[in-house]
C-alpha cells in the first residue's frame with residue numbers, strides 16, 4: 001500500500017470524492033514525490049517568511065527602545081554628574097566607606113541619606129561610562145523623594161529600618177515597579193513591572209533605596225554579560241575581561257565602587273561568579289528559603305535545580321543584612337508561600353570550633369595556581385582561628401555538572417528559551433546554544449552522535465542534554481536519582497562530622513571578553529552546590545600574582561579545547577581578584593555567613609580603589 005493510498009483510506013468519503021472529481025487524486029498519486037517536495041518547500045518558505053517578519057518587528061521594537069533608553073540614561077548621567085551639591089572628593093569618601101561604617105553614619109545622622117544617594121548616583125554615572133553595568137537608572141526624583149523622607153525620620157526611630165538609606169542596585173530580572181525585566185530579550189521590552197518583587201519591596205521597606213537596575217547576559221544562562229538591548233558589561237579590574245554573569249552588572253557595579261549592596265540570582269553560579277571575578281562578596285542561599293515571586297528566569301517552571309535570588313555586597317555585613325531582611329516578618333507577610341525561617345542570630349554569632357572539609361579540584365575541570373592558593377590561604381586562616389581543616393572529596397563530583405544540571409536546565413529541550421528568543425538578535429555568547437536548542441529533535445540526535453566523537457566525554461555528555469528528557473517517567477527517575485544523591489552527600493557530611501566545605505568557586509580568574517562561551521565547563525565548581533541545593537558564598541581572598549601566572553604557564557594542563565581556552569586566559573591575569581567558596585548544609589546560611597565573615601576579617605584583600613578626584 002502506497003503512502004497516498006493509506007492517506008485516501010483514512011480520508012472522509014466526501015473529501016476523496018471531491019478530489020477525485022477534480023482529478024486531483026490520480027494527479028497527486030502519480031506525482032507524490034514532487035507533491036511532497038513542493039509541500040516541504042512551501043512549509044520552509046512559510047516558516048522563513050514568518051521568521052523574517054518577526055525578526056523585522058523585533059528589530060524595530062528594539063532599536064526604538066534602545067534610543068529611548070540611551071536618551072533617558074544620558075539625561076540621568078548629565079543631571080547627576082553635574083550635581084554641584086556633591087563634590088568628587090565627597091563621592092570618593094562616601095563610596096569607599098565600608099558597609100558597616102556607612103550604615104552606622106546613616107543611622108546616627110552623621111551622613112544624610114540624600115548625600116549618600118547622590119554620591120552613589122554620581123559614582124555610578126561616571127563608572128558606567130567605563131564598564132556599562134546600568135540597564136536603567138531609577139527616576140532621580142523618586143530616589144530623592146524617598147531619601148528626603150528617610151532623612152526626616154528622627155534618629156531614635158531609625159532602628160526599625162536596618163538598611164536605613166543604603167543605596168540598592170537591582171539585577172534586571174527582578175520586578176521593580178515601573179521598569180522592565182527584559183533579561184536582555186527584545187520580546188520582554190515594554191512589559192513594565194506593575195509592582196516591586198517581594199525582595200525589592202522588603203529591602204525598600206527596611207530602608208534601602210533602589211537606584212539602578214543592572215545588566216545581565218541575554219536569557220541569563222551565561223557567565224558573560226552582554227545583550228543586544230543594553231550592550232556589553234566589562235570588568236572594572238580590567239575592562240578587557242568579563243565581569244561574570246549572569247549578575248554581571250551587579251558584580252561590576254559593586255566591584256567598581258558604584259554600589260555597596262545589590263540583588264542578584266543564581267542557578268549555576270550567577271551570584272558567585274561575578275562576585276569572585278569583581279572582588280566582592282555574594283551568597284547563593286538555599287533555593288526555597290527566599291521568595292521566588294517577581295524574579296524572571298530562562299526556565300520558569302523547572303523545579304529540579306532551582307534558581308534563587310540572593311545578595312551581593314562590598315562586604316559580608318551587607319550579605320548578613322540582606323539575609324536578615326529576607327528572613328524577616330515583613331518577608332513572610334509579602335510572600336506567605338515560603339517557610340517562616342527567621343534569621344538564626346545564634347548560629348551567626350556562635351564561636352563553636354568547626355570541622356571544615358577542603359578540596360582544590362573536583363571532576364574533570366582543572367584549577368589554576370591562584371585559585372588553589374586562594375583556597376589554601378583561606379584554609380590556613382580558618383585553621384588559625386581554631387577550626388579543624390580536613391580533606392574532603394565530594395562523591396561522584398562530576399554527576400552534578402555533567403548529568404543533573406544540564407538535564408534539569410534543558411529538561412524542556414530549551415523550548416522556553418528558544419521561544420523567548422525566536423527572531424531576536426542573539427548575543428555572541430548565547431547564539432550557538434540557541435541555534436543548537438532550536439534544531440528539530442531528530443537533527444539534535446544526529447548531531448549529538450557526531451559531537452560525541454568530536455569532543456571530550458564530559459562535554460559530549462553535557463551537550464547531549466539539549467534533547468530534553470524523553471518522558472515524564474524519565475523526569476521522575478532523574479528527580480529520584482537526584483534526591484538519593486543529595487541524601488547520600490548529606491549523610492557523608494554527617495558521618496564525617498563536616499560543618500562546612502571550602503573550595504574554589506571558579507577554576508580561573510575573570511576570563512578575557514568572549515571566552516566563557518568557549519569554556520562553559522568552568523561553571524562546574526559553582527553548579528555542584530545549586531544541584532545539591534546547599535547555600536554557598538564567596539569571599540575575595542587574594543589577587544593573581546606573576547608567580548601564579550608563571551606556574552600556570554608550566555603546569556596548567558591544556559588537556560582539551562576547553563582547558564586550552566582557560567589556559568590562554570591566564571596570560572596577563574596578574575592583579576585580578578580570586579575568591580574562596582564556603583558551603584554549608586541546606587538552610588544554614590547563617591553558618592556560611594559566620595565563616596565568610598571570619599575569613600574576610602583575616603585576609604588582607606583590598607577592594608578596587610578608583611578615586612574620581614585626582
Ligand SMILES: CCCCCCCCCCCCCCCCCC(=O)NCCO
Pocket residue numbers: 220221222223245246265266267268269270271296297298307308363364365398401402405406458459462520521522523524527
Ligand atoms: C564537568 C564539566 C561540566 C560542564 C557543566 C556545564 C553545563 C553547561 C550548561 C550551560 C551553561 C550554563 C552557564 C550557567 C551560568 C550561570 C547561570 C545562572 O546562574 N543564571 C541565573 C539565573 O537566575
